[in-house]
Amino acid sequence: xxxxxxxxxxxxxxxxxxxxxxxxxxxxxxxxxxxxxxxxxxxxxxxxxxxxxxxxxxxxxxxxxxxxxxxxxxxxxxxxxxxxxxxxxxxxxxxxxxxxxxxxxxxxxxxxxxxxxxxxxxxxxxxxxxxxxxxxxxxxxxxxxxxxxxxxxxxxxxxxxxxxxxxxxxxxxxxxxxxxxxxxxxx
Amino acid sequence: xxxxxxxxxxxxxxxxxxxxxxxxxxxxxxxxxxxxxxxxxxxxxxxxxxxxxxxxxxxxxxxxxxxxxxxxxxxxxxxxxxxxxxxxxxxxxxxxxxxxxxxxxxxxxxxxxxxxxxxxxxxxxxxxxxxxxxxxxxxxxxxxxxxxxxxxxxxxxxxxxxxxxxxxxxxxxxxxxxxxxxxxxxx
DNA sequence: GTAATTTCTTATCATATGTAAAGTAGTTTC
DNA sequence: GAAACTACTTTACATATGATAAGAAATTAC
Numbered sequence: 001x002x003x004x005x006x007x008x009x010x011x012x013x014x015x016x017x018x019x020x021x022x023x024x025x026x027x028x029x030x031x032x033x034x035x036x037x038x039x040x041x042x043x044x045x046x047x048x049x050x051x052x053x054x055x056x057x058x059x060x061x062x063x064x065x066x067x068x069x070x071x072x073x074x075x076x077x078x079x080x081x082x083x084x085x086x087x088x089x090x091x092x093x094x095x096x097x098x099x100x101x102x103x104x105x106x107x108x109x110x111x112x113x114x115x116x117x118x119x120x121x122x123x124x125x126x127x128x129x130x131x132x133x134x135x136x137x138x139x140x141x142x143x144x145x146x147x148x149x150x151x152x153x154x155x156x157x158x159x160x161x162x163x164x165x166x167x168x169x170x171x172x173x174x175x176x177x178x179x180x181x182x183x184x185x186x187x
Numbered sequence: 188x189x190x191x192x193x194x195x196x197x198x199x200x201x202x203x204x205x206x207x208x209x210x211x212x213x214x215x216x217x218x219x220x221x222x223x224x225x226x227x228x229x230x231x232x233x234x235x236x237x238x239x240x241x242x243x244x245x246x247x248x249x250x251x252x253x254x255x256x257x258x259x260x261x262x263x264x265x266x267x268x269x270x271x272x273x274x275x276x277x278x279x280x281x282x283x284x285x286x287x288x289x290x291x292x293x294x295x296x297x298x299x300x301x302x303x304x305x306x307x308x309x310x311x312x313x314x315x316x317x318x319x320x321x322x323x324x325x326x327x328x329x330x331x332x333x334x335x336x337x338x339x340x341x342x343x344x345x346x347x348x349x350x351x352x353x354x355x356x357x358x359x360x361x362x363x364x365x366x367x368x369x370x371x372x373x374x
Numbered sequence: 375g376t377a378a379t380t381t382c383t384t385a386t387c388a389t390a391t392g393t394a395a396a397g398t399a400g401t402t403t404c
Numbered sequence: 405g406a407a408a409c410t411a412c413t414t415t416a417c418a419t420a421t422g423a424t425a426a427g428a429a430a431t432t433a434c
Contacts, residue, residue: 081323113308127314131318134322135321138255138328142328171330181412181413185414332420333421352380353382354382362422363421364381364382365383366420366422367382
């Protein structure tokens with residue numbers, strides 16, 4: 001669990017008691033490459049931290065598999081639309097590689113917020129950062145060409161091509177695999 | 188300020204003391220149609236609540252004016268990328284109509300979080316809801332046609348066509364005004 | 375109220391991306 | 405190691421959107 005605590009310290013330092021309380025509601029879970037961590041229709045009650053490996057959030061639009069996001073080592077993952085609304089999620093979380101996650105029980109976490117103010121602040125800051133990221137992604141989808149978005153993704157995640165199938169990258173960029181192939185061929 | 192307090196109560200009820208503290212760091216400000224509430228290059232230290240009128244967040248990409256978002260009555264507005272990072276914003280906030288805003292001093296608000304846990308929880312929930320909204324907007328930009336996005340916007344904001352120039356709506360949808368005209372002509 | 379300015383629409387042509395189908399390469403299964 | 409399957413690429417054609425320019429409509433300024 002050291003990786004998680006270290007990552008947390010870099011965002012917002014919390015007390016020893018808060019660390020202890022957090023670890024009590026967390027456990028390590030492993031998933032084989034290709035398996036669903038959480039499936040479509042399930043209400044999200046877990047916040048995951050990626051210790052090793054990588055995952056994606058995906059959903060289906062008219063039978064087409066669309067990757068909403070990727071997460072790699074040292075990042076949190078949750079299906080926000082379900083976690084924060086209590087509704088069943090239309091999306092699933094899948095392990096793209098053999099993956100080691102730390103699962104945090106969100107209901108118990110939200111309860112801890114009452115007694116550990118610093119934990120609530122930590123997660124407020126985590127959500128703020130995620131929010132800034134999604135706003136930037138909107139900007140990218142709004143006014144960059146698919147070509148630019150592809151190059152930008154490679155810059156941000158230098159090893160993504162070795163770790164993630166192109167078909168997932170294509171839908172993440174908002175284009176078809178055929179179109180991504182074309183873009184790659186022109187480089 | 189009643190509008191603000193009423194809106195807050197519907198998200199997360201706070202104590203009378205917290206309400207009082209919040210009002211002390213808030214003030215009403217008016218902006219004429221077309222004027223900038225905050226300009227590009229300014230570091231965002233204010234969270235606004237729209238009491239009457241409407242605003243947009245916009246920026247320039249290579250001399251082209253792009254609307255990132257609109258906000259109407261009973262919504263909060265802030266340039267998250269600047270507010271949460273402390274960096275100067277590349278974006279501006281502009282009044283689209285004569286607008287009455289409530290300006291909340293963000294530094295003093297963040298200080299209040301130390302003494303008023305319920306205020307921090309309130310704003311955590313506000314950010315969570317904004318986050319869910321932006322994730323949904325990504326989905327919309329990723330795999331809906333411009334045509335679908337336009338119809339969806341009209342559904343969500345029935346009076347938007349009467350209040351907001353089409354050129355702003357076009358860039359918000361990620362298309363040119365010419366393209367929006369075409370889409371509208373086919374209905 | 376007229377002129378000037380801005381906003382919106384229409385038309386034409388160029389380009390990027392989608393769809394479908396076929397082929398190639400790589401991986402998995404037995 | 406052959407067969408089956410999956411991932412990726414390539415080609416041909418269709419469609420949506422972009423760029424530019426010109427005109428119409430609406431708004432603003434005087």
